Amino acid sequence: MYAEERLQPLRTYQYRGIDRSPISRYVLTPYWNWAVTLFPLWMAPNLITLIGLGFMLAALGVALHYTPDLVGPGPPWVYFFYAACLWVYSTLDNVDGKQARRTKSSSPLGELFDHGCDALNCSIGGIVQTAAMGAGSSGYALIVLGITFWAFYLPTWEEYHTGVLYLGYINGPTEGILAAIGMMCLSGIYGPAIWTRTFGEQFPVYFPPSTWLHSVAIPHCAIVFFGVIFLGLYVPTCVIAVHRACRTKKQSFRVALLQLLPMGLVSAAAYIWLWSPYSTIRVRHFALFALAFGVGFGKMATKIIYAHLTKRRFPYHSGLMFPLFAGAVLINIPLIVPIAPFITPTMELVYVWAWLVFALVGYFQWSYHVINSFCNFLNISCFTLKTKSK
Template sequence: MVLGRFTSGSTYVSEQGLENLKLYRYQSVDLSWTTHYVLRHYWNWCVTLFPRWMAPNLITLVGFGFVVGNLALFLYYTPDLTGPAPAWLYFSAALGMWLYSTFDNVDGKQARRTGTSSPLGELFDHGCDALNCSLGGLLQAAGMGLGHSWYSVGIIFCTSLTFYLSTWEEYHTKVLFLGIINGPTEGLILACVLMALSGVYGPQIYFENAHASFGSWLAPVVPPHYRVIDCLIVLLFLGVVLAHAPYCLTAVHRVCVRDRKSYTLALAELLPMALFLSCAYLWLASPDSYIFTHQHLALFIITVGIAFGRIATKIILAHVTLSPFPWFTVQMIPVILGAALTNLPRWLGQAPLLTPHSEHTFLWACFVFASVAYVHWALFVIDRFCTYLGIRCLTIPQAPSAKSK
């Protein structure tokens, strides 16, 4: 059985978009030495452990479940995101993130192995990756004991921005490109190592003085008051600004020049993400917001993360259906509204509109709205794909003939 039959699915995927699925060709380039010399052999072995009846999308979903499950445990044991939590939980989080990465790379191999490759596979895979930018980032923050702080926000903002840029680049170049050092490979390995170190030494190690931890050789480049976490955040930020973003910008520029398209218009497609991040920042930074002081950051991150998941996945949907770039999603409205409610009164010289209780209630309402809207949209799109392609999302009804992606 396909995930239900929804006649209004055409609202999200046009008939022409479905027709364009015939032109779909998955293309990717991974220059990582870690992948080439080590991990590809590991993934080729791992895929043999999965039964042939297990659908690739189910592998993706189970892998994402490791992240969600460990995050739920952290929110139970350390709702302040600081801890310390039981040592086993940090190792569980590191293992869960590693299994997520493994399953995320094995699903495509399983698709080719079982002859079930389809455009839905890329959409489903990258859709889970988009959600993982926030949920996995929140798990990372909890695993390092960063608490309800700007450190946690910084990790999630940087992760989301890099994913958006890569998705925007793929929309224009039609190729998923991963560099010699990239987030899905080396970045996830580092994330696993950092959480495992929290299990060995405790998360407080990231708040120790960097010079005391690593030695005086840091003196020429690191301020004396910097802690370990400060160095990690700066390195993450520099990686985005000096490496990842410039490559994405130049790659899209080359394609626009080659195809004689407007690079200015392509750059304008970054504005939705700029608006989204700006509103999220303004909401958090407002003196009339209580998200940090009353420890509501986890709920905030999950809510805006769901909204970001739809923003990014709509670009992937446009990519596989050769549709126009999606400029807006309704799930951006709560973030924009939250920024307005917490800042406009102060800017206009009026009394705050929100109290700690009313902001918390509003945040829960935003979460419910974002979740329902996301699930509604996802089921409609999945059903449209399954109906048109004659496939199932989470099961393999029969052994299909072998075919390549």
């Protein structure tokens, strides 16, 4: 499946990344440089990446145990636990690359594995953030998850065309994660109900009725703030960078824009399914749906990285998302054909569970073959460092 000639570009590949964030450059980088010294030189960078993802899985488990409806409230400590897990995940996500340079074990597999874990964490972190805000399955939850998925897909699409992972002055891996950690801590202090109140209700001393913020909802301000940054700064930056790259390489910018269509279609299909009047999955099992979608998204995004590393054509589809489109159609057949609904809540739940299992099996099977082919071709190991002869 992955012939040796397909992997030849790995021989000359070099990672290129730019991080313009002042917080990352002047505040966090010294901390990361110190943190990497805590790891022994025999520890493989990919193992550090996997441990970081394990912390987010632990946060997900706590969230589903204490607030299975993603509303709560849960005990105050769980929200600080979310924040701690996200902080450790972010730390290890930045330390793994430094460990690779420290042990002289940098490879294309490291970038693929790192971005693959980040792609999976989009749904995991999004669910944890939803639980931290007590958003449940509301429109707020859908916005949080939507921004999370698109904020990862766009830079991945940009890197495919430019060859550079560019993080702007305000970016998701730095300011976005710090903002999420801050919101989790606020939920730990004031409870998740803070994200359902107005400024006047939560802080009457600071926002009396005479101030215009008194009747403004706190979650509205948070959503507007992140929405403005995402739509006004994040999206234009990615699109402009891809336009410049296409013009330099004399490639079609229209074709590049069409590559956003797969993400747009799966987003629309998810919305059509979840907001169908004949569906109960959003109200009863939203986290399950988000996990199934997240695994399918993980393969979509990782395939783009794989195509970038091996200089292949842009991947337009992933078989793991086919159940999403089928489910969106099946659940809405009564809207298309005047018949009685035939998909019961139990059938829908079983279908989503089957989709999740199918996605997990397909994702890990594909990942195993890709990682194994990279290791064999580059003569490296994924989770251990080979001893080099003098």
